[in-house]
Amino acid sequence: MSVRFEQVTKTFNGSAVVDRLDLAVDDCELVVLLGPSGCGKTTTLRMLAGLEEATSGDIFIGDERVNDVPTRFRDVAMVFQNYALYPHMTIAENIGYPLRVKKIPGEETNQRVKRVAEMLEIGGLLKRRPRELSGGERQRVALARAIVREPRVYLMDEPLSNLDAKLRVYMRGELKRLQRELGTTTVYVTHDQAEAMTLAHRVAVMRAGKLQQFDTPLNIYNRPANRFVAEFVGSPSMNFIEGRIDRSAKMFVGDGLAYRLEETQLARLNALERVTLGIRPEHIEVSTTEQEGWLKASVYVSELMGNETFVFLRLGDQRIVARAGADFRADIETPVWARIDVDKSNFFDAQSGEAIR
Amino acid sequence: MSKKQRKHERRERLAQLAKYFVLAISLFVAVAPVYWMLTISLKSEVDQFATPPKWFGFDPTLAHYSDAFVSRSFGKYLITSATVAVLSTLCAVLLGTLAAYGLARFRLRGSLDRRLSLWILSTRMFPPIVTAVPLFLLMRDLRLVNTIPALVIVYTALNLPFVVWMMRGFFKELPRELEEAAMVDGDSRLGALVRVILPLVTPGLAATAVFCLIVSWNEFLLALVLTQTDAAMTLPVGIAGRVTQYEIKWGVMSAAGVVAMIPILVFAMAVQRYLVRGLSLGAVKG
Numbered sequence: 001m002s003v004r005f006e007q008v009t010k011t012f013n014g015s016a017v018v019d020r021l022d023l024a025v026d027d028c029e030l031v032v033l034l035g036p037s038g039c040g041k042t043t044t045l046r047m048l049a050g051l052e053e054a055t056s057g058d059i060f061i062g063d064e065r066v067n068d069v070p071t072r073f074r075d076v077a078m079v080f081q082n083y084a085l086y087p088h089m090t091i092a093e094n095i096g097y098p099l100r101v102k103k104i105p106g107e108e109t110n111q112r113v114k115r116v117a118e119m120l121e122i123g124g125l126l127k128r129r130p131r132e133l134s135g136g137e138r139q140r141v142a143l144a145r146a147i148v149r150e151p152r153v154y155l156m157d158e159p160l161s162n163l164d165a166k167l168r169v170y171m172r173g174e175l176k177r178l179q180r181e182l183g184t185t186t187v188y189v190t191h192d193q194a195e196a197m198t199l200a201h202r203v204a205v206m207r208a209g210k211l212q213q214f215d216t217p218l219n220i221y222n223r224p225a226n227r228f229v230a231e232f233v234g235s236p237s238m239n240f241i242e243g244r245i246d247r248s249a250k251m252f253v254g255d256g257l258a259y260r261l262e263e264t265q266l267a268r269l270n271a272l273e274r275v276t277l278g279i280r281p282e283h284i285e286v287s288t289t290e291q292e293g294w295l296k297a298s299v300y301v302s303e304l305m306g307n308e309t310f311v312f313l314r315l316g317d318q319r320i321v322a323r324a325g326a327d328f329r330a331d332i333e334t335p336v337w338a339r340i341d342v343d344k345s346n347f348f349d350a351q352s353g354e355a356i357r
Numbered sequence: 358m359s360k361k362q363r364k365h366e367r368r369e370r371l372a373q374l375a376k377y378f379v380l381a382i383s384l385f386v387a388v389a390p391v392y393w394m395l396t397i398s399l400k401s402e403v404d405q406f407a408t409p410p411k412w413f414g415f416d417p418t419l420a421h422y423s424d425a426f427v428s429r430s431f432g433k434y435l436i437t438s439a440t441v442a443v444l445s446t447l448c449a450v451l452l453g454t455l456a457a458y459g460l461a462r463f464r465l466r467g468s469l470d471r472r473l474s475l476w477i478l479s480t481r482m483f484p485p486i487v488t489a490v491p492l493f494l495l496m497r498d499l500r501l502v503n504t505i506p507a508l509v510i511v512y513t514a515l516n517l518p519f520v521v522w523m524m525r526g527f528f529k530e531l532p533r534e535l536e537e538a539a540m541v542d543g544d545s546r547l548g549a550l551v552r553v554i555l556p557l558v559t560p561g562l563a564a565t566a567v568f569c570l571i572v573s574w575n576e577f578l579l580a581l582v583l584t585q586t587d588a589a590m591t592l593p594v595g596i597a598g599r600v601t602q603y604e605i606k607w608g609v610m611s612a613a614g615v616v617a618m619i620p621i622l623v624f625a626m627a628v629q630r631y632l633v634r635g636l637s638l639g640a641v642k643g
Binding site: 049050051070071072073074075076077078080081082084086087088097098101102145149155 | 543552
């Protein structure tokens with residue numbers, strides 16, 4: 001079932017938490033709402049669930065406008081950050097609750113609960129109570145309670161953020177498989193860009209109530225719409241170098257570096273004077289020996305990750321980070337040479353922060 | 358064993374002794390009057406006034422009990438008291454719980470929810486005697502003086518602020534997501550309240566109900582003003598009525614007192630577990 005937001009605004013005490021949001025989620029799609037806390041992503045999800053009322057605009061599930069439909073008739077299932085399991089009920093009762101409310105016969109309820117529990121590998125826990133379960137198990141119960149109903153849309157509000165790092169990565173994969181198998185439209189809220197990248201068909205990046213970019217994970221990563229998106233997605237974060245365009249020399253001139261631009265790039269930058277160069281750490285090559293035409297820099301600090309090394313460089317007054325191989329070694333303050341892959345770089349308007357394409 | 362250790366042990370034992378001593382005194386202060394009442398209710402009138410007082414070793418008699426509950430109308434008072442206490446508790450808990458839920462969960466314009474809560478509490482801040490005369494006039498105009506409904510209404514009003522404040526505290530402690538989950542799962546708000554929220558505040562609800570029962574059961578002042586005849590007289594008023602111009606019926610009063618005590622005692626013991634949990638539940642966050 002598709003989901004559509006049309007010019008949806010939500011204000012609390014006069015300030016807009018969600019500002020004229022337009023978003024269309026296709027049937028069977030998993031869309032991640034990504035953004036820092038307070039960006040309006042959870043509010044958006046709650047409006048879709050009917051737990052918050054939209055101040056203006058229209059929300060559709062399928063072709064039905066649901067603004068005035070009470071939560072319980074919207075036929076959506078939600079997984080909460082703290083799971084919100086009913087503490088006084090057994091796991092079986094928890095999972096079966098949505099069916100009992102719908103007055104589905106006990107025999108059928110039992111069968112469906114059992115089937116879903118087995119699917120999520122919690123079949124052995126049905127007689128226990130939530131407080132006897134570990135975080136990961138509770139997480140599965142919350143999922144089972146959502147799945148058992150076969151709703152029109154799944155809503156997930158940071159469902160993995162209460163799990164430890166290892167379990168989170170594991171459950172992330174499980175969730176992805178589950179969603180692809182069930183093929184149910186899902187709106188997923190998170191502030192974790194790794195979750196967004198790995199789970200989503202498309203990612204909607206939000207900031208201060210406004211949608212910044214709505215695109216596939218790869219496009220979000222490679223072609224961010226503005227500086228905010230570029231900075232928010234990717235770890236370590238994208239490097240930004242302020243500079244200007246010297247048209248006569250066909251050069252980008254930044255602090256401590258200058259390099260030649262190709263005609264096509266120059267054309268894109270049209271009349272702009274001041275621009276910001278954005279470059280991902282993996283598009284900066286570092287060498288401890290001098291290379292012809294590379295930029296001279298010094299090592300501020302280098303962090304060994306085991307499989308790779310993050311090298312923080314001082315380039316003029318700038319501090320930038322490069323991603324180097326696992327065997328890269330350099331002491332603090334030693335001179336190194338760096339090459340920026342200009343083809344992979346992004347340019348942003350220095351004033352507005354919008355990407356230049 | 359070293360000297361130091363022995364000294365330490367002696368001190369420990371002393372501390373234990375002191376603890377039990379204090380406990381014993383408290384227990385005596387609490388229990389002695391009750392024991393005295395119990396013995397008086399079982400003593401003949403001669404034994405009641407014996408000097409030195411007979412703490413033990415008297416011939417027990419049930420004469421006062423039969424006097425109170427067979428010859429006199431204490432049985433009727435007992436039934437009235439029970440009816441009034443149970444009905445008013447039910448009303449107060451039902452209305453108060455719903456009000457408390459509303460005040461705990463919904464934000465009203467201009468923080469009216471907070472102000473309303475304070476107004477409700479403020480009705481408990483003046484002495485009840487202040488309302489006695491207005492209540493009497495009101496009940497007289499409604500032709501409810503000397504009736505059970507009058508007492509039920511008044512006790513419900515008396516208990517309502519307490520119920521609202523207790524239950525509001527319990528509700529506030531529960532995460533909102535529980536009801537939200539229930540509503541997303543297809544339940545109505547009332548359904549979520551009944552199926553999800555209320556089972557979780559049962560200890561608090563039980564504690565609150567017991568308090569209401571005790572207050573209604575023991576209430577004397579308003580019952581005295583609002584009832585004059587056996588038609589709707591409660592036990593406390595009935596007992597006090599045995600202090601007459603010519604004699605004080607100690608035996609009858611004590612017998613009735615013992616009987617009046619029993620239901621509360623039984624009830625409190627039955628819900629003791631909940632009582633402690635319920636009270637401390639609200640203590641952390643209010």
